[in-house]
Amino acid sequence: MENKQPSFYEEAKSDGISRKDFLKFCASMAVLLGIENSGVGQIVKALETKPRLPVIWFHFQECTCCSESFIRASHPIVANIVLDKISLDYQETLMAASGAAAEDAYKAVMAKYPGEYIVMVEGSIPTENEAYCCIGGRSAKQILEEAAKNAKAVVAWGNCASAGCVQAASPNPTGAQPVHKVISGKPIINVQGCPPIADVMAGIVVHLLTFDRIPQLDALNRPKAFYSRRVHDTCYRRANFDAGLFVESFDDEGAKRGYCLYKMGCKGPVTYNSCGIIKWNDGISYPIQSGHPCIGCSEAGFWDNGPFYQHLPGIEGFGIETTADKIGLGLGVATAAGIAAHAIVTNVRKHKEITNAPETATTIDNSKES
Amino acid sequence: MRSRTIPMREVHVWELPVRLYHWINALCVTVLCITGFIIGRPIAISSGTEAYFQYWFGTVRFIHFVSAFLFFFNFVFRTYWGFAGNEFSRWYNFIPLKKCQWKEIMDVIKVDILQVKHKQIDSIGHNSLASFIYFITFVIFLLQCLTGFGMYSAMSSSFLPKMFAWIVPFLGGDMSVRQLHHILMWGFILFAIVHVYLVFYHDYIERRGITSSMIGGWKFIEEDVVERHNNETEDCPKTTK
Ligand code: HEM
Ligand code: HEM
Ligand code: SF4
Ligand code: SF4
Numbered sequence: 001m002e003n004k005q006p007s008f009y010e011e012a013k014s015d016g017i018s019r020k021d022f023l024k025f026c027a028s029m030a031v032l033l034g035i036e037n038s039g040v041g042q043i044v045k046a047l048e049t050k051p052r053l054p055v056i057w058f059h060f061q062e063c064t065c066c067s068e069s070f071i072r073a074s075h076p077i078v079a080n081i082v083l084d085k086i087s088l089d090y091q092e093t094l095m096a097a098s099g100a101a102a103e104d105a106y107k108a109v110m111a112k113y114p115g116e117y118i119v120m121v122e123g124s125i126p127t128e129n130e131a132y133c134c135i136g137g138r139s140a141k142q143i144l145e146e147a148a149k150n151a152k153a154v155v156a157w158g159n160c161a162s163a164g165c166v167q168a169a170s171p172n173p174t175g176a177q178p179v180h181k182v183i184s185g186k187p188i189i190n191v192q193g194c195p196p197i198a199d200v201m202a203g204i205v206v207h208l209l210t211f212d213r214i215p216q217l218d219a220l221n222r223p224k225a226f227y228s229r230r231v232h233d234t235c236y237r238r239a240n241f242d243a244g245l246f247v248e249s250f251d252d253e254g255a256k257r258g259y260c261l262y263k264m265g266c267k268g269p270v271t272y273n274s275c276g277i278i279k280w281n282d283g284i285s286y287p288i289q290s291g292h293p294c295i296g297c298s299e300a301g302f303w304d305n306g307p308f309y310q311h312l313p314g315i316e317g318f319g320i321e322t323t324a325d326k327i328g329l330g331l332g333v334a335t336a337a338g339i340a341a342h343a344i345v346t347n348v349r350k351h352k353e354i355t356n357a358p359e360t361a362t363t364i365d366n367s368k369e370s
Numbered sequence: 371m372r373s374r375t376i377p378m379r380e381v382h383v384w385e386l387p388v389r390l391y392h393w394i395n396a397l398c399v400t401v402l403c404i405t406g407f408i409i410g411r412p413i414a415i416s417s418g419t420e421a422y423f424q425y426w427f428g429t430v431r432f433i434h435f436v437s438a439f440l441f442f443f444n445f446v447f448r449t450y451w452g453f454a455g456n457e458f459s460r461w462y463n464f465i466p467l468k469k470c471q472w473k474e475i476m477d478v479i480k481v482d483i484l485q486v487k488h489k490q491i492d493s494i495g496h497n498s499l500a501s502f503i504y505f506i507t508f509v510i511f512l513l514q515c516l517t518g519f520g521m522y523s524a525m526s527s528s529f530l531p532k533m534f535a536w537i538v539p540f541l542g543g544d545m546s547v548r549q550l551h552h553i554l555m556w557g558f559i560l561f562a563i564v565h566v567y568l569v570f571y572h573d574y575i576e577r578r579g580i581t582s583s584m585i586g587g588w589k590f591i592e593e594d595v596v597e598r599h600n601n602e603t604e605d606c607p608k609t610t611k
C-alpha cells in the first residue's frame with residue numbers, strides 16, 4: 001500500500017526529540033513489555049520505519065481519565081504518540097475537527113484501512129436504552145458495532161470499556177456494558193485500571209505497532225505482561241503483611257511506620273495490576289506508597305465490592321457495612337438457641353426413650369428396671 | 371441399678387478408611403476455620419517492631435495451605451471410597467434417588483427434629499436425612515476447594531492449583547472468590563455445631579453407640595433391625611442391587 005505517512009521516529013525527530021531519548025524510550029518499552037534484548041532492535045526498527053497506526057478512538061460513557069492518564073505519561077514520546085499520531089484520525093477529546101468533519105475523519109479511516117485500523121474505546125456502552133449515549137445522532141452501540149466490523153482489533157481502555165466501571169455499578173441505570181459484551185468475533189484487549197497506567201497504555205500501542213499482532217492475553221483478555229501479578233505480589237509493604245504488622249487506623253503508629261494496609265481494606269491481594277512495579281507519575285509513587293490502601297480499580301465490579309476501607313464487601317440486602325462474619329455470627333447464635341430449645345424439648349417428649357427402652361421396640365423388648 | 375435387657379447385635383459399620391477420613395477431615399476443618407478466620411480478620415498482636423523480626427501471619431497462612439492440601443486429598447480419597455467401600459459408605463447412601471429415601475427423610479424430620487411422631491428409624495448406617503446433609507456438605511467441600519485453590523493459583527505455579535485457576539475469571543475476580551470462600555466457612559461452622567449436637571442427640575435417644583462408632587467402627591443395632599436388613603425387608607433398603 002502506498003503511504004507517505006511519516007514514521008513515529010521521523011515525527012519525534014521533527015519535534016526535537018534526540019536519538020538518545022528515542023532509544024531510551026524504545027528500551028524502556030521493551031522492558032515494560034517483558035521482551036528480550038533483541039526485541040529492542042525490533043521496536044527501534046518498527047518505530048523508525050513503520051507508518052503510523054490507523055486508530056479510531058471513541059469516547060462513550062466515561063470520564064476521560066484514560067486519555068488524561070495517557071497524555072500525562074512521563075515520556076515526551078508517549079504524548080507524541082497520542083497527540084500527533086493516534087488522535088490524528090479521530091479522538092473526540094483531542095482532535096481539532098468537530099461536527100461533520102470529525103465524523104468524516106473516522107469514516108475515512110474505516111474506508112481506507114479496512115482490516116488494519118485499530119478501534120480504541122474509552123467508556124462503556126449503554127444497552128438499557130441506547131439513547132443514553134449518542135454521538136452525531138447515532139448510539140454508542142451502533143457506532144461501535146459499525147467501526148469494529150472491519151477493525152483489526154479493539155482496545156478497551158480502562159475499567160469502563162473492560163468491565164463497566166462506575167456506570168455499571170449496581171443498580172446500573174443505563175445498562176452499561178463493557179466492549180466485550182457488545183462486540184464479538186474480534187480480538188479485544190482489556191487494558192484494565194481506572195485509569196490504566198500511562199506507560200501500560202503506551203506499551204500496548206508500541207506492541208501493536210512493532211509486532212503487528214495483539215500481545216499475549218490472560219483469561220480476561222488482559223495483556224499478561226502487565227496484569228499477571230497482583231498488586232500484593234509486588235508490594236514493598238509485603239514483608240509487613242507476612243510479619244502480621246498491620247495499620248489499624250490511618251493515624252496510628254503502624255501507619256507512620258509503613259505497615260501493611262490489609263486491615264484498612266487493601267484490595268492488593270485481589271487486584272491484578274502493575275502499580276507496585278511501574279508506579280504512577282514517572283514512577284514517583286503509587287497509592288499504597290502514599291499510605292492509601294489499593295481500592296482494586298483494575299478489577300471488575302470494584303465499586304460494588306465496597307466499602308473501600310473494609311476487608312470484605314458488604315452483603316447486598318443486609319446493608320453495606322454488614323459482612324459475612326456478622327451474618328454468620330447471627331446464624332451461629334440462632335443455631336445455638338435452636339439447639340438449646342431442641343435439647344429441652346427432647347428431654348420432655350422423648351422422656352420414655354431416655355429413661356427406658358425405645359417404645360417402638362417393645363415387640364422384642366425385655367426391658368426391666370431394677 | 372437400672373438396666374435393660376434387649377437383643378442387640380454388634381455391626382461393623384465404619385471401616386478404618388472411613389474413620390480415618392472422618393477424623394482427618396474434622397481436624398483439617400477445625401484448623402482451616404481457625405486459620406481462615408485469622409486470615410480474614412488478623413488480630414493486632416504486635417506493633418512497634420520491624421518486619422524482619424517475625425513471620426506469624428505468614429505462618430498462619432502456611433498452616434492454612436498445608437491443611438488445605440491434606441483436606442483436599444482426604445476428600446478425594448473419601449470420594450473414591452464411596453465406590454470402593456462397604457454398603458454403608460457407598461455413594462448411593464448420600465443421594466436420595468429412591469422414593470423410600472425421601473420417605474425416610476420425612477420420617478426423621480418428624481421423629482427427631484419436630485418430635486411429633488414416635489417410630490424407630492431402621493437405618494444401620496447414616497439415616498437418609500443425615501446422608502443427604504453430608505452430600506450437601508460434600509458439595510460445600512468441593513466449592514471450598516475450588517475457591518481456595520482458585521485463590522491459591524495466583525501465588526503458585528505448581529500443577530494442582532493451576533488446574534483451578536479458571537474459577538477466578540468464572541466468578542468475576544478474586545474479590546468474589548474470596549467473598550464466597552469466606553461465606554462458605556460459616557457453612558462449615560454451622561454444620562459442625564449441628565452435626566456434633568445431633569450425634570450426641572442420637573446417642574442419647576437411641577443408645578446405639580453412634581459417637582463411638584466413628585472411633586471403633588462398631589454400632590449396637592437391635593436384632594430385628596439387623597434381621598430386616600439382612601432379608602431386605604427393612605423400610606428402606608439402600609443398596610442398588
Ligand atoms: C474447611 C475448609 C476451609 C475453610 C473454612 C477456609 C476458610 C478461609 C477463610 C475464612 C479465609 C479468609 C478469607 C478472607 O480473606 O476473608 C481463607 C483464605 C484462603 N484460603 Fe481457605 N478455607 C478452607 C479451605 C481452603 C482450601 C481447600 C484452600 C486451597 C488451597 C484454601 C485456600 C485459601 C487461600 C489461598 C486463602 C487466601 C489467603 C490469603 O489471602 O492470603 N482454603 N480461607
Ligand atoms: C467431636 C466432633 C465430632 C464427632 C463426635 C463426630 C461424629 C460423627 C459420627 C458419629 C458420624 C456418623 C454419623 C451418622 O451416621 O450420621 C459422623 C459422620 C460425619 N461427620 Fe462427624 N463428628 C465430629 C466432627 C465433625 C466435623 C468437625 C466434621 C467436618 C465438618 C465432620 C464431618 C462428618 C462427615 C462428613 C460425616 C459423614 C461421614 C462419611 O460417611 O464419610 N464431623 N461424625
Ligand atoms: S499493603 Fe496491600 S498490597 Fe501491600 S502487602 Fe499489604 S495487603 Fe498486600
Ligand atoms: S493500587 Fe490498586 S486502586 Fe490504586 S491504581 Fe493500582 S490497582 Fe488501582
